[in-house]
Amino acid sequence: VALLAGCGGPRLEFDRVVLVTLDTTRADHLGAYGYPRATSPFLDSLATSGVLFERAMAPIPTTVPSHATIFTSLYPLEHGLGHNGQRLPASVPTAAEMFQQAGYATAGFVSLGLLGRSGLQRGFDRVEFHAPGASAAGERPEVSAGETTGAAIEWLREQPRDGRFFLWVHYYDAHTPYRPPAETLAAVRRDSGPIEAVEALLLGPHGIRLDVYGGDRVAMLDRVERYDGELRAVDDKLRQLYGAFAELGLADDSIWIVVGDHGEGLGSHDWLEHGVRIYQEQMRVPLVVHAPGGGWPARRVEEVVELTDLLPTLAVFAGQEPPAGSRGTSLARWLRAEPPVDSEREALVQRRTFSGTRPRPSEASPTAGERWEDGERLALIGRRYKYIHWTAGPPELYDLVADPTESRNLAGSEPEVVAAMRERLLARARELRSRRLDAESVDERTLEVLRSLGYLQ
Numbered sequence: 144v145a146l147l148a149g150c151g152g153p154r155l156e157f158d159r160v161v162l163v164t165l166d167t168t169r170a171d172h173l174g175a176y177g178y179p180r181a182t183s184p185f186l187d188s189l190a191t192s193g194v195l196f197e198r199a200m201a202p203i204p205t206t207v208p209s210h211a212t213i214f215t216s217l218y219p220l221e222h223g224l225g226h227n228g229q230r231l232p233a234s235v236p237t238a239a240e241m242f243q244q245a246g247y248a249t250a251g252f253v254s255l256g257l258l259g260r261s262g263l264q265r266g267f268d269r270v271e272f273h274a275p276g277a278s279a280a281g282e283r284p285e286v287s288a289g290e291t292t293g294a295a296i297e298w299l300r301e302q303p304r305d306g307r308f309f310l311w312v313h314y315y316d317a318h319t320p321y322r323p324p325a326e327t328l329a330a331v332r333r334d335s336g337p338i339e340a341v342e343a344l345l346l347g348p349h350g351i352r353l354d355v356y357g358g359d360r361v362a363m364l365d366r367v368e369r370y371d372g373e374l375r376a377v378d379d380k381l382r383q384l385y386g387a388f389a390e391l392g393l394a395d396d397s398i399w400i401v402v403g404d405h406g407e408g409l410g411s412h413d414w415l416e417h418g419v420r421i422y423q424e425q426m427r428v429p430l431v432v433h434a435p436g437g438g439w440p441a442r443r444v445e446e447v448v449e450l451t452d453l454l455p456t457l458a459v460f461a462g463q464e465p466p467a468g469s470r471g472t473s474l475a476r477w478l479r480a481e482p483p484v485d486s487e488r489e490a491l492v493q494r495r496t497f498s499g500t501r502p503r504p505s506e507a508s509p510t511a512g513e514r515w516e517d518g519e520r521l522a523l524i525g526r527r528y529k530y531i532h533w534t535a536g537p538p539e540l541y542d543l544v545a546d547p548t549e550s551r552n553l554a555g556s557e558p559e560v561v562a563a564m565r566e567r568l569l570a571r572a573r574e575l576r577s578r579r580l581d582a583e584s585v586d587e588r589t590l591e592v593l594r595s596l597g598y599l600q
């Protein structure tokens with residue numbers, strides 16, 4: 144049931160809605176966002192016939208809480224999930240429940256087991272988060288993009304060609320450990336020449352330092368290359384999934400949202416992974432909306448948008464009102480190429496929270512994403528300024544236009560900007576906290592999986 148917007152605008156309601164979440168994918172490592180390596184030729188092609196959001200911000204650089212925001216349009220300060228060992232309160236309506244109530248079949252194919260047990264499975268007729276063929280006892284915490292895609296395509300084959308469905312596919316490959324297939328590693332590794340040249344071309348514009356921690360630069364470059372190879376492996380599987388829609392006659396009347404849950408440090412700001420710091424390499428994620436049926440104005444949106452905006456957008460696609468209390472705003476106005484309503488919008492982000500007792504600093508893993516830090520970190524991100532509020536340390540202010548890699552803290556020289564942004568940030572945080580829900584803990588078996596992944600300390 145596709146409706147047309149007024150004046151021949153793009154379609155707004157779709158029979159088949161696909162949400163693809165790309166774990167650990169920093170926007171600036173994708174071709175569509177300016178990266179010179181061939182990490183994402185397929186997603187780039189979707190973006191050239193769709194809408195790409197230049198400034199999409201994750202709410203938190205941690206998998207489960209960020210996905211909880213995608214599915215509920217609530218910030219972590221409100222839904223209460225601040226780290227991966229928590230579960231969405233049963234009272235919060237989710238995207239899948241909305242589609243289910245609207246008469247859509249719903250299925251999720253999730254490459255990380257704990258994500259399928261965090262309350263986000265609510266509303267799905269089917270959620271698969273085991274490796275296909277694996278016994279319950281032999282569950283692996285992570286499933287490859289190839290396996291997840293295969294399971295999703297199997298499900299697609301069972302769907303009637305005139306049916307309506309909501310499909311969620313989550314790819315985890317870009318998360319550590321980076322073990323890309325040889326062919327995708329080769330596909331991104333075509334840069335020859337001395338390491339200095341590769342460093343200048345690939346890493347300099349992204350604030351990545353190969354000598355971070357004084358380590359081995361060759362090993363660090365290898366690390367970045369393996370990460371890039373994982374991105375390419377995911378992109379190849381995304382192409383396969385998309386192709387299956389055409390083969391099965393499901394492409395018409397479908398809409399795709401491809402989005403990252405958070406980025407990755409890779410050596411920017413002395414950080415390798417994600418979770419604790421909230422600089423742009425961890426917060427700025429890819430976001431592309433694409434309708435194979437066409438009729439979409441290809442464009443790149445410069446305004447700041449947030450993952451809280453996804454549920455209201457999905458609601459438009461389902462012909463539904465977003466659940467009461469949704470914090471975001473539908474992206475539909477940009478899909479319709481309407482003028483932006485609020486170009487001064489600022490994203491509110493935070494770092495993960497910690498559970499348990501403070502661990503001893505680990506000499507073996509000084510850069511682990513889970514490294515403990517005192518206090519809270521929150522940030523307000525506008526088109527130009529980004530203010531970072533740390534309750535246990537000094538404020539930071541960056542001019543993202545002049546200094547996109549956040550290398551010069553302007554807090555000392557721009558006190559009025561800091562004061563105004565601090566006030567806005569604290570007011571928003573206060574309001575959200577006043578409505579905070581209590582996240583539950585996940586079950587003991589999931590906690591074991593988390594420990595095996597190094598998620599809990």
Ligand SMILES: [Zn+2]
Binds near residue numbers: 166167205404
């Ligand atoms: Zn993640």
